[in-house]
Amino acid sequence: MKITVNEDKCCGAGQCVLLAPEVFDQRDDDGIVVLLVAEPTADQHAAVREAAAVCPAAAIELSEDA
Template sequence: MNVVVDQDKCVGAGQCVLAASDIFDQREEDGIVVLLDPSPSADKRPAVREAALLCPAAAIRLRESE
């Protein structure tokens, strides 16, 4: 899995951090998403998928490995 975030689309809701805090964080000044791990391990992937689904701005894109 490869994770990509679009900081321009992010609205700072923080749902990604609540779902997968090992993968996502937020900037202190404005709450915009910060990607901590663009290639999460298999055990983290369900939480990352949930984070992408919960994102109200659709700012998280996932590319599944084959």
């Protein structure tokens, strides 16, 4: 799995950080998403998928490796 985030779409809701804090963070000044890990480990995949699904701005995109 590979993660990309669109900072322009991000509204700073922070759901991604709550669900996968080892993968996502937020900037202190405006709350915009910061991607900490572009290729999460297998045990992080479920949390990352959930974070992408609940993102209100659809700012998180996932690509699954074959």
